[in-house]
């Protein structure tokens with residue numbers, strides 16, 4: 001049974017990694033990811049997402065620790081691999097969480113070799129190590145979301161490990177929309193979202209979401225709690241400005257029939 005009053009408007013968390021990538025490409029201080037976050041928050045987004053990695057080619061620990069001071073009522077979501085060791089000035093995900101107290105941590109099994117995140121945790125695998133990490137983040141007061149592939153089943157095992165939400169990896173869905181044959185990819189997202197809802201897990205979604213595909217996803221899965229969007233959002237903002245781009249995303253979220 002699905003009650004409308006259980007469904008707040010899907011939250012938009014703006015991933016500012018791409019701003020850091022542009023800054024890092026010249027080694028200076030511009031563009032400033034913190035300024036982009038300020039602008040996104042002023043435009044009404046509900047949260048800021050960052051995905052620091054040990055190789056620090058994206059957002060860096062020094063950027064992340066500055067974010068809580070500008071959040072106001074908005075949430076910080078830190079994504080990362082809970083098993084990636086500290087390296088150089090990267091202190092590891094748990095240390096970053098202890099320094100910043102984000103509302104949410106999203107656990108992603110990516111490695112340095114990946115260009116970007118391209119798969120989720122497998123709920124059918126041995127989850128004993130993940131269970132321990134989830135417990136550590138929950139003890140820090142964070143909501144814990146686990147990144148999973150669309151089509152993943154057996155989510156009860158993640159719930160049993162203490163996960164609060166899953167984040168559905170929407171890269172294949174976005175590619176399917178671009179190809180014009182979305183049915184199978186959307187069915188995969190829907191199957192995972194339905195199972196999560198039945199288990200009482202929250203549902204987040206992210207990767208390659210854009211103004212071109214977000215409404216399609218939300219029309220099929222209106223109970224999505226949060227979408228985190230970065231790459232396409234900043235690409236679109238090059239042409240239409242960041243505040244205008246965010247207002248367009250908020251309009252898409254507000255239009256979802258509930």
Ligand SMILES: CC(=O)[C@@H](O)[C@H](O)COP(=O)(O)O
Nearest residue numbers: 017051058108116117206207
């Ligand atoms: C976890 C996830 O879905 C990724 O989309 C990620 O956060 C994007 O990060 P990059 O922009 O650094 O590739």
Ligand SMILES: NCC(=O)COP(=O)(O)O
Nearest residue numbers: 015206207208228230231
């Ligand atoms: N969790 C997904 C995210 O934060 C942003 O992904 P993308 O929009 O940069 O692909």
